Amino acid sequence: MLKRSPHDVVVIGAGVVGAACAYYATLAGLRVAVVDRGPVAGGTTGAGEGNLLVSDKEPGPELDLALLSTRLWRGLADTLGEAVEYEPKGGLVVASGEAGQDALRAFAAEQRTVGVDAEEIPGDRLRELEPHLAEGLAGGFLYPQDAQVQPALAAAHLLRASGADRFLGEAVTGLLRGPGGAVTGVRTDRRELPAAAVVNAAGTWGGELAALAGVELPVMPRRGFVLVTEPLPRIVRRKVYAADYVADVASGSADLQSSAVVEGTPAGPVLIGASRERVGFDRTLSTEVLRRLAAQAAALFPVLRTVSVQRAYRGFRPYLPDHLPAIGADPRVEGLYHACGHEGAGIGLAPATGLLIAEQLTGKEPGLDLAPFRADRFSKGTE
Template sequence: MEHPDVVVVGAGVIGAACAEALTAAGVEVLVLDRAGPASGTTAAGEGNLLISDKAPGPELVLAQASLARWPRLLDELRSELGHVAEVEWQPKGGLVVATAHGDELLEFAARQRAVGVRAEVVMDPYEYEPDLTRDLDAAVFYPEDAQLQPVLAATTLLAAVRRRGGEVRAGVTALGLRPGGVVTSAGFIACGAVVNACGPWAGEFSAAVGAPINVQPRRGVILVTARPMGIQVRHKVYDADYVGAVGSSAAELQTSTVVESTMAGSVLVGSSRERVGFDDTIRVEVLRVLARKAVRLFPGLADVPVMRAYGGFRPYAPDHLPVIGPDPRVPGLWHVTGHEGAGIVLAAGTGQLLADLYLERAPAVDPEPFRVDRAGVMA
């Protein structure tokens, strides 16, 4: 493809979703990634599609629209691609529990219900998760929460892009902009627009092209256990303090208990958040905290071996909202980043919103809260 309409820089799930939505509308798209598809933040994710952790506000509105779109989009992709569109979709729901201050969880759920979230107060959480700790103060079940395999999701979206005539080039680094296109490690590419979907590296790319935005990396680590014997984890289960950790702006380590099983039978244990730049060191003390908290929630995990740990960087914006839209300083430059740990659930809606704005269609979600030139984002 010599002269694409749009070059998307970044082949993670957000860039892939943007490229898919654009090509579905007939836009010619070239996706570039300096490494390979889904090899960055997307590969380091758990695949959570959560409504349960979002307070009423713009992010929840986008998440609701996106979560409603995901099953429809996957059905469309299965019709188009066949077996290639397997993403391990699991609409299994999420159980949020409080080991203390249960009234706060119940109040949070009530505020969510007021804006259309299905949040069901559970009187007997052991019907949902028989192996949970008995030391619980409150529990709420969220039937809309789901899970998928993030790398498969991104590669499926990119397969649709290719099928429609788009192109994906791995090992190509976008270096800067010139009038009429983008300068890359493989030469100049003429195009009509460039989408910065670089995730945690979006701040670096934006500075390189002369339109800096305040998006920083936020580090997270996940433990993976062997298949447990004699213990079940049926849903996504997390302690209510997870909501506070997600919304925290602190740079220091934040941890909360998140436990879920995979289709392969292993158990994923999180979560941690800290701003340490691009230091990818996996620290043993962080793993110990995660393990201790997981055992507190599911005591039977104490005897389950940990197979490995992995970490990654999430794109953090100071107000915890994604950045979606055109840059007012550089014609033809768009930013789609800042989703932090919610990129998977927000991807389908984000791609649709970007396509709506690019094609000047009436957007399904109000784009105003995600503007590039809002306070604290545009440096």
């Protein structure tokens, strides 16, 4: 007699997106296994700042995801408690000149049409919100919906709350296949895990996982660095960034781009970013990038010029060419689902991604249109 599989779905990836997929799938009544070749949050999640942002997204599918996730994160903060360090502190985007402020004004006007809260702050009021900001800035916009979590803790507590079986330190070496090539589980370097569905939440390795199923998903790593200062009093109250950060996020250039992004944390250190460059998985510590980030942050917050940087770390954002993640069933291979390619927004977009995957897995109509996130949209001939 054939034994019934103990799992309905296997999630590949124990970062925050994979953890959210496991959490919402188990809430929907599915039996879940999570597999990762490393520890929980061992990839992009563990190198993130924990940003939950609507402020940097123009109206469209990604902002729809972000607004849904904003609501879900509030509920998760109540469910998971203070351990995830959820802070609804808001974001402040600032412009150095009038042209930049005009661009922010037009951007905010479009965002408001889809439910984003954005309040214009004239230059002479900026230091009421952030007393240590540089003088002479033209103005900015306050986004009260922006928030932050500690990403590794968020992933760990989501995964724990899911109750999913965990198989950590096990590399996926292949996919089990059924009649007609349907994906029916995974093979690791230690075992086979059969299941009716497999979710690819492998982050920057999402393309390699898709290739195991014989399909293309052009996920590429986009390297970024973060500086961490010594513990300080709360001299930066919100996430504060320069207006050109929005353009850097939207850019598809492979070249180095950086703009000042500065935020305080409950533990005291200030986090300083953000840089972007496509250099493969090159983990070399770039002193050029670190100097540039430090200079840009000090220009925004002059008080940081006398502060010590304790460490720097780097991570790789899972980048797809159109800056949208792949979410949902792969129409090319039965049984394969994708939840990857979120670039630098995965922590913020994780709950919505997990909920939409769970809805699709259980046959419900997803709460958002998944067509813009189809994994086959990069294939030639796909309409």
